[in-house]
Amino acid sequence: MKKRTPPSSLAGNSPAHQQSAGRDPTTINEFKYINERPVDDISLNFFYKPHTITLLAVSIFGVMYFAFVRDQTDVQENIWAGMVCVIFFFLIISVLAFPNGPFTRPHPVVWRMLFGLSVLYLLFLLFLMFQDYKSIMGIFYWFDPTLRAFHIDMDKDYAANCSDVSLERIWSHVDVFAVGHYLGWAFKAVLIRHMGILWAISVMWEITEITFAHLLPNFAECWWDALILDVLVCNGFGIWCGLKFCKLLEMREYKWASIRDISSTSGKLKRAVLQFTPESWAHVRWLDPTSTYMRFFAVSQLVLLWQLTELNTFFLKHIFEMPPSHPVVIGRLVFVGLFTAPSVRQYYIYVTDTRCKRLGTQCWVYIAILISEAILCIKNGRELFERTQVKNIVFWLFIQAVISIMFVYSCMLWHKYVDGDDSQDSSPVKQPSREFKDSAVLSGDSKGPEYYVHPVFVAHAHGKLKDPDLNRTSYDIKIKIV
Structure with a gap:
């Protein structure tokens, strides 16, 4: 040596x-591994070497070109161009300064830019928090004037004629939103990878819909819609498919060859496509027979945070009156889904590995976003929350706490008495x-x-x-x- x-x-x-x-x-290393994970086995150095001077020069010349040649007669276009330029430079800074997070595929730049977008979204929420409702809607109308003509029909009956149960009527409720519901739960299963926690979130969400149905009319559903379509078909089948997909990835052998060592053109193309797949796939064990009470409550807290994430989605589009198919609603769902992936991974390592003493930066920002969205909804939905039935909310909080603790404790008993040997060996704390x-x-x-x-x-x-x-x-x- x-x-x-x-x-x-x-x-x-x-x-x-x-x-x-x-x-x-x-x-130090355990925290760095989830917050600033290095790239292993670099074969194409050009794509991983810093090009800070080149990036600075290209960015400055690009901004100078568009600043001098574009038409500046339209004030609205000037504001929009300035905002795009600010976002562009903030993403450039995020590429240079922000951490990679726990993932490096397809490239750390992707996750740094996603982290930069999450910070921008958090700053935007904080800005909206100090505006009144009229000013916030004025901002949305400036982005999309067609929102002025959209209003939520509070008198629409969503749970009508529930006694009429037939296969044709059930099939008529299977639409694009049902497919999105199924894909969403499959994605949640890939992120969490624990049957008990997923079913706890699924059951508790149906209770949440029943509790808040007096505030959000679209939460009102017939019993067969909630039980058959939601819990069993969309949620259950999505969870099953997601966990099966995780099992396939766990059984796969991960041996990566450098693209330089591949001679055929088809092999090089295949290797380039595989760059967008996971580098490895770790087995997840949220709970262990010897889990401490802090780990027990941390997993229960994950279930409650997930409920808050789902609630924010519906309250935001209801209070600020946006249709479910609006690009802002869809874009937020996609963005939150992407940013949840590194956040859940960082939270998992923080909860299960005693050597990691700090919460990951991306997870910290994600929790700040959830709380900021909830505060924004409460502040601007006073008229809506004035109709809140206090007994329903108290009952909901009680049920949430009881079911979370019950499901998590049942999972601990399962790992202890049924799956004890495997959990003892594969616990992240013991590895x-x-x-x-x-x-x-x-x-x-x-x-x-x-x-x-x-x-x-x-x-x-x-x-x-x-x-x-x-x-x-x-x-x-x-x-x-x-």
């Missing part, structure tokens, strides 16, 4: 050295991290083909963290062990 020794004046004052001083390096596996290879307890081990973990594995040069360079170099 060869060790590169930097000048002491630079190494001792490096940010990495200052950050590592007085901290547990395992904790050694990548660094501890590397240490096992060094000590001869484990065999592996070729490992790149962080120097600080090499030193910890042998108990020889005494070389000051190694200490200073522990966050700047890598050692290859064959």
Whole structure:
């Protein structure tokens, strides 16, 4: 092994050295793995090297060109162009400065830009929070003047003639929204990957619809619509398909070849397409027979946060009067769905891995968005919430808490008495991290083909963290062990 020794004046004052001083390096790495995951096995260096000067030059010249050549006679167009330019430069900054998050496929730039969009959305919500209802609707009318003609019919009866049950009538309710409902639950299953938690969210959402039906008329459904179409068909079939898809991905063997090593054109094209698939697929274990009460309540909190996410969707489009098919409604659903993926992963690691002491940045922003949306709905829906039946809300809160605790506790009992052996072995808390596996290879307890081990973990594995040069360079170099 060869060790590169930097000048002491630079190494001792490096940010990495200052950050590592007085901290547990395992904790630092566990948080960094979910907040700033590195890209492994880079073969095309051009796509992963920083091009900051080139990006700055292209951005400045592009803005200068459009600023001088475009027509500036229309004030509305000028405002819109200025907003687009601000968003563009904010996304450029997010590419340069924001963390990757827990995912790196197809490219970290995609997840950095998504994180930048989420921060912009949070800032937009905070801005709307300090406007009155008329001003907010004026902003929406400026974006889409056709919204002036749309109003929600509060007198429409959504649960009419429920005693008329027939196969034809049930089939008539299967529309594009039912397909979207099914796809949404399949996507939730891919994100959460736990049958008990998914069914808890499904059952509790139907109770939520019944509780808030006096505020949101479209929540009123016939019993067969809620039980058969929603719970069994859309929710149940979506959960089943999503979990089956996860099982297929778990059984797949992930061996990635560099596109440079593929000779055929078809093989190169296939490898390029596979870049948009997951790099790996980890088995998820939210609960363990020996889970602490904090982990128990954290999983219950996930169920409640998911209810808030769903409620915000319906209250936002009802209070600010937008049709379900409006691009703003659809765009928000797609955006929240995409941003939920890294947030759930960060929350999972934070809840299940005791070495991770900090909540991921993307998950933090996601929770802030949920709370901001709820505050915006309460502030601008005073007339709607004045009709709230307090006993229904108290009953809903009680049922939410009871069902969450009951489902989560039942899952713990299942893992303890039915699936105990498997859960004991595959619990994320009991699994050694990548660094501890590397240490096992060094000590001869484990065999592996070729490992790149962080120097600080090499030193910890042998108990020889005494070389000051190694200490200073522990966050700047890598050692290859064959």
